[in-house]
Amino acid sequence: MFKKHTKQHIVRFKEFDEARKYIEDNHTDINMSMEAVDYIVNHKEYYYLLKKLYEKIEKNDLPLELAEYILSRLSGKLKREEDFELLYKILKTQNTKYIEPIKEFLRSNSCFLKNFLFKLLENSDANMRLIAVQSLKQCVQITVKNRLKKHFYKEKDKKVLNEIIKYFEIFGTDEEIKKLKNNLQEQIR
Amino acid sequence: MIEIPISTLKKIRDFLHIKTGIYIDDNKLESSYKRKIIKLMEEEKYTDPEKFFHDIAFKKNSRLLQNFIDTSTINETYFFREEHQFRTLINYVLPELDSIRDPSETINILSAPCSTGEEVYSIAIYLMEEGELIKKRDFTLLGIDIDSKAIKKAKEGIYSERSLNKVPEHLRKKYFYKEENVYKVKEFLREAVSFEVVNVLDKYKMKRLGKFDVIFSRNMLIYFTEKDRNEVIYTFYNMLKDNGYLFLGHAERIPSSIKVFKQQKLGESFVYKKVS
Numbered sequence: 404m405f406k407k408h409t410k411q412h413i414v415r416f417k418e419f420d421e422a423r424k425y426i427e428d429n430h431t432d433i434n435m436s437m438e439a440v441d442y443i444v445n446h447k448e449y450y451y452l453l454k455k456l457y458e459k460i461e462k463n464d465l466p467l468e469l470a471e472y473i474l475s476r477l478s479g480k481l482k483r484e485e486d487f488e489l490l491y492k493i494l495k496t497q498n499t500k501y502i503e504p505i506k507e508f509l510r511s512n513s514c515f516l517k518n519f520l521f522k523l524l525e526n527s528d529a530n531m532r533l534i535a536v537q538s539l540k541q542c543v544q545i546t547v548k549n550r551l552k553k554h555f556y557k558e559k560d561k562k563v564l565n566e567i568i569k570y571f572e573i574f575g576t577d578e579e580i581k582k583l584k585n586n587l588q589e590q591i592r
Numbered sequence: 593m594i595e596i597p598i599s600t601l602k603k604i605r606d607f608l609h610i611k612t613g614i615y616i617d618d619n620k621l622e623s624s625y626k627r628k629i630i631k632l633m634e635e636e637k638y639t640d641p642e643k644f645f646h647d648i649a650f651k652k653n654s655r656l657l658q659n660f661i662d663t664s665t666i667n668e669t670y671f672f673r674e675e676h677q678f679r680t681l682i683n684y685v686l687p688e689l690d691s692i693r694d695p696s697e698t699i700n701i702l703s704a705p706c707s708t709g710e711e712v713y714s715i716a717i718y719l720m721e722e723g724e725l726i727k728k729r730d731f732t733l734l735g736i737d738i739d740s741k742a743i744k745k746a747k748e749g750i751y752s753e754r755s756l757n758k759v760p761e762h763l764r765k766k767y768f769y770k771e772e773n774v775y776k777v778k779e780f781l782r783e784a785v786s787f788e789v790v791n792v793l794d795k796y797k798m799k800r801l802g803k804f805d806v807i808f809s810r811n812m813l814i815y816f817t818e819k820d821r822n823e824v825i826y827t828f829y830n831m832l833k834d835n836g837y838l839f840l841g842h843a844e845r846i847p848s849s850i851k852v853f854k855q856q857k858l859g860e861s862f863v864y865k866k867v868s
Contacts, residue, residue, distance in 0.1 A: 543607065
């Protein structure tokens with residue numbers, strides 16, 4: 404039969420240390436770990452959460468769904484230079500298990516993280532530059548278009564160049580696309 | 593007559609996909625979708641498809657962008673809309689949940705957003721028509737929406753002929769009264785469901801709703817920024833019990849890079865199962 408819906412009591416941590424336990428030990432009860440993430444985000448301790456994310460990713464000690472959850476809750480929250488430094492460190496970890504959630508985070512926050520991504524575009528590592536272009540594609544702004552066009556002419560990596568061309572195949576004029584493709588052909592020769 | 597080159601149509605499609613997650617299939621792109629875009633261009637006084645595309649993508653004209661998104665989606669709500677999803681619910685999802693949940697456990701279904709309630713009542717009707725599941729265990733059906741007027745209307749349960757267009761006559765007689773030119777949901781059906789005003793972006797209020805076995809969220813996420821869309825997806829994830837299911841609008845997709853949900857095809861529908 405049908406029952407009427409009733410509101411539920413929700414878990415409330417009384418203090419930071421109580422929540423912290425479920426972040427430090429995230430294997431006991433993932434639901435409690437998620438509640439702890441929410442508590443910490445509500446208390447604006449973003450750097451702490453990001454730091455834990457980094458440490459645990461390095462040790463491969465974090466369930467993937469919890470990594471995704473933490474990243475989703477940090478959406479639109481990172482603003483300080485130290486946050487970005489840590490975000491970069493997370494990107495640089497060799498742990499490929501977490502790379503998709505991290506890339507998804509960058510993509511979904513691309514406009515918010517525009518300056519971080521512009522900086523990544525200048526990175527010496529072509530993989531980083533590729534991630535930057537793929538993420539910036541989601542931020543549909545003239546400043547992004549202009550920046551990618553400018554970058555194209557100094558980029559040497561073919562994968563990155565092709566990714567920029569893919570961007571212009573959506574957002575560029577026929578003339579722009581032709582010019583970029585011609586330029587790529589010249590580079591290949 | 594405006595003519596849109598296929599190359600421009602594809603750009604418009606790609607932009608729509610980036611902006612909302614909606615993907616227009618090839619078979620619709622050059623037919624029904626193209627007609628919709630041409631109509632919008634005429635209304636907005638555009639003759640140049642490239643200029644039109646440039647403006648919706650780059651010009652900070654929220655009205656134009658909103659009109660474009662509205663044109664690209666089905667915004668009408670009515671009973672038994674995308675009925676194949678209700679069949680999937682009844683024939684696949686609920687039997688599976690019934691087999692794995694404790695017999696004493698209530699199965700909770702959430703509709704978010706529920707708008708004026710047609711989706712919630714449709715699910716209730718499907719369950720009542722199936723008949724066996726509701727004899728075996730308890731169900732809770734909850735509809736939420738940010739729009740308090742919509743929730744008021746949902747609770748009243750009064751609908752136009754147009755809203756019941758897909759409801760066969762025998763079900764209209766069984767579940768509705770007809771009063772002049774409107775249909776009123778019968779009391780026993782109104783009593784079977786609940787409605788509340790809740791903003792899905794309010795994580796605290798969402799959590800207080802509890803845990804659900806199934807969430808329907810059709811044609812809402814497309815209106816969010818990607819950031820908010822992902823936040824809501826993870827809120828849904830958090831609210832679903834283990835092995836719970838999420839139904840989105842038929843043209844909507846969760847990005848494949850999000851691993852907490854696994855896409856499955858059950859019957860004629862794509863559904864998303866919580867990865868536990």
